[in-house]
Amino acid sequence: MNARAVRRRDRFPLLGPSIGLCAAAAVLIATWIVMPQTPVEMLAVGVTGVGMAILHRFPVYLYPTGELPLAPVLFISTLVLFGLPVAMLGACLGIAAGLLTRPVRSVLLEAGVFLPSLAAASVAWTMVPSRASTPDMVEVAVAGLGYYVARTVIVSAYLQSEPGMSWPRALRFLLAATGPHVLVFVIVAAISVWIAGSTLSVTERLSVPVLAAVVTLQLYLPRILRGQEQRRVSAAVSVLAAAVDLKDPYTANHSAEVAWLCRRVARELGLNEAAAHSIYLAGLLHDTGKIVVPHEILSKPRKLSSRELKLMQEHVPAGEQIVQSIGGLVDVAKVVAASHEHMDGSGYPAGTRGEQIPLGSRIIGVVDAYHAIVTDRPYRRAQSPQEALDELVAREGSQFDPVVVQALRAALRADSSDTPALRQPAWMVLLRRPAFALLWGGELVSFLGDQILFIALSLWVYELTGSAAALAVTLVAATAGQGLLGFLAGALADRIDRRGVIMITDVGRAVFVAAVPLILPRSLTLGLALLMVLSVGTVFFRAAIYALMPSVVPREDLATANALLQTTERLAEVVGGVLGSAIVLAVGYRMAFYLDALSFLVSAACVSAMPVVWKAGLGARRDQRILGDIADGLRFIYRTPLHRGLALLIFPGYLTLAFSALQTPMVVKTAGLSVLAYGMINSAVGAGKLASAAVLTAAGTRWVSMRFCVLTFLLTALATVGFGVTTAYPVLLAAAFMFGLGNVATNIANATISMAHTPSALLGRVIASRQVFIAVTKIVGTIVFGWVADRAGASLALVALGLVSGAGVAAIWSSLTKQLPRTLPDSVPDTAAS
């Protein structure tokens, strides 16, 4: 089982490297946008790169495991003296130089840790306002802190995949182990930057980061050498253990496996990493004394005579002697010496009892016995782990320490329930499926592209026309297509290969977006028409993406997949906004649109690489007219109780979408709050949406059901009522948050249930119809309750809206429970399509 434990560390063979690759690409793109201009900066990039490459060959060794590169010293001082692009390009260069001497995988793995940490340092640094023209030591400290925190979090995520290494434990270990070193780095970098403060000459400024690097290297050289030596010592201990195991063919790999399990138990008992490592070493060496025992006795299949037994017992003091003769392992020798003592004092050689036996020895005693029982021995066959544990429990108190046996049981249980699906978050498992990862990647890039387009467009139109009205018209144009062509999009997504639909819309959108900068300045009207077409493309894209999902994701993971897409979209809304503004500021409108077009092409590439062939519906009913297709879809919804129920629920349930229209008069007019407060309330809705999506993503949503769907509808209605009855700012905030929470949860539950219970050939139509129903509900709700608000005030309108929606949902649900079967059918056969 420990062999499995060893292998488990390589559970994500590609995750680390791919993160590294993405990080490098992101950094390079970001830096390319603000390319270093002057020759001096270029030179600085070169110097930093070479320095980084050299420093990377000398990492500081952390006891008992891990390494810390010295390179942040160079990075931080370059960052403060020359700015972000130079430092980042230099860092990429330094990492890339590693490709000359090391395998690609390990370089990418390192980049995956190093570049995000450096990026965090840079972000922290940019947040410090520069007080004067001279670089500030505070900047260095803040950048160092950013690096420290980010690196700790990232590395602890890796460490945490090791058995028995919980996240808090990994964090604690890393914070304590790397803190002092990062402090030294920061001090050296701060002093160097301070030295450079007054000098303006180029060579001086160039030489200061180098000075910081070599000073750190000087300070750390002995420690680095010591680390290399320590690593050889640990290896040598393993060699000694392996050599001992060679003597006894029955115990091949015995020492290594016992050592692994000992460390696991030590962690379970809450010992710190250094202590756990020491017990690990003792576990490796606990049988060293067997070197003196003759082969014949070791492999004798019968009971040993008393003389032979005495010879056999000799191995404990012999082992102690051998381990003691090794200078660095004196503490370990004591643990080895007592590893055959029993709790009641009946063990050998000294007959120590109870707490006087070192904890390490007690652990080894238990684990050694366990391992002996579960492996084949000359005198008996291997037994099951459960039998072994029972036997240990029988001898608790007399031979074994009950606490340790308990810890062993807990460790074994944790490891056996440790199947990847349970241990990893479900969304991570999903993302490891190449098909879904590509779908997700395509959706992410495309959605980001949408956001960038949105921002760039509004800014540009406003700049071109200077009129808010034109801006509003533009934005309406950019979203108008959504509701209009839903049915058609759904039918097409069912007719043509959905992958094809996605790719065509992506490429089409890319072409149109690339055309925007040519057309918009010449004719605003033509530009708006173009935007309408674009938004139609988006409708098709989304219908196809959601329809494609059930052929990529297993049914039980649909909820998680939907939640993940929602989370991604909510995050992309935030990131896309910032990124869009940044791109426009950095490279101007034209370039922003070209980049945006590129993002759609990337999305198309992702989708085209998906290993999915979708056949259902293709060619079967080519002759039917498209209207017939649409009618088929609607008929299916009407005839299936489940879908009819869902569709009926949509009408009262999604009425609350009118919330967004009523929100403004409520906040500004009725409650009399400021524009800032209005912004905050909007953010609260966004935060609620994000929180809900994130929670559902992380929770692995097995409990998404019709009931859940109804509950979220009711929650949304309640939040709407709550928003209407009060004018107190905190309550408004809370209600807004709750609204966002309920709204996205409803979306996820709704989409998941329809996807799971619709035959593949109809999916596009069913999903698109749902979108159309929702859009219609939203429009109707907004008009009706907008009218109410105008007459009777926003407060009353909101309360009425919430009550109507809640009552409607409750009524429909109570009538539905009679029609629907108690449990949902497991799947719908594809024959239901016709």
Next chain:
Amino acid sequence: MNTKPTHQTITNASGPDKTTQIGGTEEPFRSLPRAAQAYVVLVVSLYAVTAARQLGETRAAVDAALIAIFALTSLVRPVPNPLGGISVPILGVITTEALLWRPGEVLISVGVGACLGLMLLRRSELWRSAINGAGWGLPAAAAAVVAQWAMGSEPGVLYLGAAAVLVIVTYRVANTAIFTMLRSLRSGGSFLADWPRNIAARWSSQLFSAPLAVAIAAVAGRLETVWAALGLTALSVAVLPIPRQELAYYHQSRQTLEEIVEAVVKALERVHPGSRAHGERVSHLTVETGRRLGMTPDALEALQLASRLHDVGLLARHDRASDSNHAIVGSQCLAQFPNTLIAEIVGAHHNRWDGRDTPDDTRTALPLGARILAAAELYDSARWGLKPYQRRWPIAAAVTYLHALAGNVLDPRVVAVLLDVAIDQEGRAGAA
């Protein structure tokens, strides 16, 4: 691998047997040869005269403070250098002083400070402390003169860096000259041959004491007060214990590695008596052969470990006959070492050079280490026998035997060099 700068000291010059102690009392002044006594008196009085002439031009308060600071460096215990000699990492302090202070102040503080420190804090004999003080102080002052010339009036970091390098070179040249001369007067040996070798010894780690000194000098340059400079000099002394401690750990780790290997060898000796002596002889042969064939220090270290542990696979219960099998088992056992070369060498040390024992599709080029080890192993088994009671061949027979194997089982190029080495070693053993 190099570590910290080694400082040439009297004990370093007094022969390899006393290198671990500084200021030992086992050698009174009287027992030195006449010429050496005269030389010591000459150098010390040269120092005294120079120092006395400088005394008027220095600041007394600075002198006193610097003497106290430098004397404190004697508190840092020296550690044995992995490559022989002892490491007293004070070259950094001397470089800092040379960059910060006037030559006269450096001369007085280093010389008097070292002498006092060794006498009071290390209980060294008077003559030993005096010659050490003079032998450090004069070169340090010369280095300070060079530094002043190199830095000019308004030094930037680059100039400071260049000056620090010059300081180290100057100091090393003068310091090694003084102590190499003393050594040649005491125990014979050619001054002209030893001096360049001592200057060049571990030059890279010598230069590595420059960066911190440069940084300190640059900070002092910005602070511009005497007291700040004094404090910074004291700082350069205060950081000394850290590298010293790390160096001590480094040695402990090396020692531990050695002891673990020893434990494995002992275990093997218990099962197969004679294997320990066999391993040691083989490792002497292979390391020297590898050196002559131009292997890198790292590869030599791997080869040495592999030679000592090459029979570890025999611990498994197999008969001696299955030779290649024990090589594979051994290499699996040694695969734990981060240096994978060790396992590779051991795994292939019974493979034929011409590859006839392996099918064509699995044949790979044998590492040089494995070819050397194969030849050494066969030579040693022929010459001395694998077990104490086995027949031993005369050297001529062993040489003939290996010549016969060269070109098919063994690499002829390796055999030629190896036999040279073997004959040399036998000759030396015979002479002793």
